[in-house]
Amino acid sequence: MTTARTTRPGAAHRLAALVEDALGGPLPLRLRAWDGSETGPADGPMVVVRSRRALRRLLWQPGELGLAQAYVTGELDVEGDLADGLRRMWAAARERRLHPPRAGLGDRARAVGTAVRLGAVGPCPAAPASQARLRGGLHSKSRDRAAISHHYDLSNDFYRLLLDETMAYSCGVWTGEGAGASAVGAQRAKLELICRKLNLTSGARLLDIGCGWGSLTLYAAERHKAQVTAVTLAQEQAAYVRGQVRERGLEHRVEVICQDYRDITGGDYDAVSTVEMGEHVGDTEYPAFAAALHRLVRPRGRVLVQQMSRGRNAPGGGAFIEGYIAPDMHMRPLGETVQLLEDAGLEVRHVESLREHYVRTVTAWERTLEERWDDFTALVGEETARVWRLYLVGGALAFEQRRMGVDQILGVRPTGEGVSGMPATPREWYEQLDRP
Structure with a gap:
């Protein structure tokens, strides 16, 4: 050189x-x-x-x-x-x-x-306006609400610009290559895969914890005729999903609740999903979260956790992510999450890494950000747009280099006699997945 x-x-x-x-x-x-x-x-x-x-x-x-x-x-x-x-x-x-x-x-x-x-000595510069400022005890309900709001309540208009028409803000499943592959196709394939893994049928009761902008909720209700209870802490997300429910005429199939997962009552759901929400739960709180997943699903019911992980010697989010994107988040190695779910009484039946899929997903979001840069800066200002540029570019590299991963973990709550109700093989999950 x-x-x-x-x-x-x-x-x-x-x-x-x-x-x-x-x-x-x-x-x-x-x-x-x-x-x-x-x-x-x-x-x-x-x-x-x-x-x-x-x-x-x-x-x-x-x-x-x-x-x-x-x-x-x-x-x-x-x-x-x-x-x-x-x-x-x-x-x-x-x-x-x-x-x-x-x-x-x-x-x-x-x-x-x-x-x-x-000539650079002087007082400490004030933190940028885009940096999170949280108060209260770590993972108290009020602090968790503020942490979620910092990221997800940025504005629905921002996420409409960034995401595809599914409004899915999580890793897609890329089933194709070349010009035929698209972000929206990857998201639909992911949603279909989750519904198949959860064995959703007409009338099945699904609890979607951390529903985001309702991509899975709406897909499961429309395509699989499921009865869905969607839960989010973010006011902007709840308002968006309710609007979509009304627009699509799904009021008889979908209920949207804006609350903390710790306040969910009831149970006996046929399936529970939590897509990239577990990272926000915290370290010491995760055993109680896993116990809630077990409590909320019926015997022989299935639980799907899609969650980011970190390498054994990697830091996970890091100071930038925790300061600007996802305050108080906690990532752990995959094996530790599996152990916590099993300790709660769930039987883990299938684990699938989507790490390379997230490289493509995040790269697609970053490409959209650059192509629409003027629109983003007009909407949220250049500082916030630069936060997202650094976040998306750095995130794609973290997945590329195995410092971070993302996995789908499928568990089941067996009966007292050990009956799971699971199929002998998972072949049907993937058949014609690119044409859901």
Whole structure:
């Protein structure tokens, strides 16, 4: 790899020396500072530090959160392919064994010294407006409501722009390749697969916990004639689903409830689904959540959990995701979730990884964001649009590189005699899935 440097040392060189010392290796990307100076590899994307304020943020918030704050405010930018830039950073971390920026006393002293010489010392900048600000005890009902609202109540108009006509905000199942494959087709295939796994038939009672904008609820009611109780904590989502229920004439089949899963009463459902909601439950609360799934379904009834996971040594969400996208979320390795579901009395009968499918799903959302960038910025502002660009690009890479995964876990509540009612083989789940 060639390296080009300017003849006049400037802010970029001082910043590069500081970063290389913190990382324990050479810069994997080119760097340009606010004074126009550049350094680092001549090829590939370029990190642009537009103002001293970005450096000040990193002094106060070293690591991922400070970098994210600087990026979403535009104080730091990437010229070129952001995904390529992040991919190069991760590759360098693996191949050169770079480590996350240290924050020891010596490192801080050197950073402060560099900041003084660059005129970047000052009070801690205020957190961007798009950063979550939650109060109350972790996973109290009021705090969980605020955490869900931060992300899902952004506005229904925003999600209409981002998602396809199904309004499914979860991993699709891509059954085709090439020009014939589409995001809406992948979502419909996913919805059909879930309905088949749950063995939904006419009149079957489905409880959809964390129903989102109702993609599964509406599909199960329309296509499989199920009686669906849809539960969400997000007011915007509940209003949208109720509107769709009225518009499609499904009032006799669908009930929409805006409440916490801990407040769900009743039971004896034929099937329970929870699609990418379990990540929001929390670590210590998950055993009670799994027990609720078991309590709410009848004997021989099925439970489908579609949930994100993390690699054994991966952090899961991380500071940026938890600060801007999904506050208080918790991801665990797949095996731990399976164990918790079985500890609650469910028998896990089938587990399917959709990790590569999520790469394609998130990439499709990011492509929509870029194609409609002006519409998104007009609707929510450039800062929030940049939050979502970083989130989607980084998320696709996390799934690509196995730092995160997503799985469908199918469980059943056996009778006291151990009868599950499950088929001998799951072949019918996949027959003609691309033509539901």
